[in-house]
Amino acid sequence: MTVAAAAVPLLEARALSFYRQDEPVFAPLDFQLHAGELALVEGDNGSGKTTLLRMLAGLLHVAIGELHWRGAPLQRDTCAGEILFLGHQLGLKTDLSPRENLRVAAGLCGCREGSTVEGALAEIGLRGYEDEPVRRLSAGQRKRAALARLLLLPATLWLLDEPYANLDRHGIALVNGLLENHTAAGGVALVTSHGAVSFHGGEPRHIRMHS
């Protein structure tokens, strides 16, 4: 990697803000994320954390401010397949099993090298529940079934909205481990959370929604 390439942040927001019916949802935000960095998005309920993540995912139109991905304006085709978004709605079909859900995700987005659906499900702690319809799983197990995508799909930017919700202590440790591995491999992650996050791979950056 050349010095110039290393200097360009993977993700950069300049004076990014969002208005809903002429009411500002969040104040202008400026931040840069380089490869291997993790950012915690902090703010109260209704401060626009989810809105910010949906904007970064490309689901919401950026009207005010700028978003850059690898130095170029963030557009649908410049970052296709590089973003993995996990929102409040988990994107799981409740009539399908975790295995079937994950196969659809892999069919749509491809698999990371060396990862398999079975391996991802075992690692996320759903061994024995692979063929159970998601509708019969507990909230925490559903969350795990959605998080299995993190192990399987190739993506550089992870946008995780409340990834710790509904998880037990082991699950939280598991997510922290996933984030550590991801950033160690040069990925970037934005995480919203109310709970205390104990991230071992260095001090995460903080993005405050209120200035």
Added chain:
Amino acid sequence: MSRPRLSGACIAVLRRDLILAWRRRSDIAMPVLYALIVTMLFPFALGPEDTLLQRIAGGVILVTILLAMLLALDAMFASDIEDGSLEQLVLAPQPLALMLGMKILAHWLTTALPLIVIAPLLAAMLHLPAAVIPVLLLALLLVTPLISLFGGVLVALTAGTRRSGMLLALMLLPLCVPALIFAAGAVAAAQQGLPWLAPISWLAAVLVLAVVLAPLACAAALRIALDC
């Protein structure tokens, strides 16, 4: 890293929707039962007079199947929006229009195809001459995908609104009328021994246009629906 293949993605989406429809078989049965009941009631209401039933058979079957399809239409994207599957589909590195085309195809296979399969039975109940049945089936094979495609666009347009069922029916009606006129015209012509190829060709031409354009419109509309 294995690149996602386009054909693989298409098959994944199609397979998922077909499995989901199979797991909810009773939902597929609803439009079929509806069409059966409506057609069965006509002879009771109008009397078992052969000539009268024969004259209205084509129109009754087409209208019944169109209405039966309307029943299942607004469920096309509703659950996907609710559980976040649509967001995942939008974010996948695949052409969204093609993926939605696959969803519409799955919807057609699970709602319209069973109706087409029972159409000869409906025709027999209304004493439609056996020679006309192939024309009726041909007309249905062209009209039902048109309704699915138009419906897909309109469902996508009304996706953000609550209780969109009424609005959907209102918007779909003017789009269905021309298709219905051509299909009924073909069946009536065949019944009178006249050439019926022209209206069928018109339907086929519109279907070709709709197959290309409707998924694109659908994708644009759904992106707008999510953007709020």
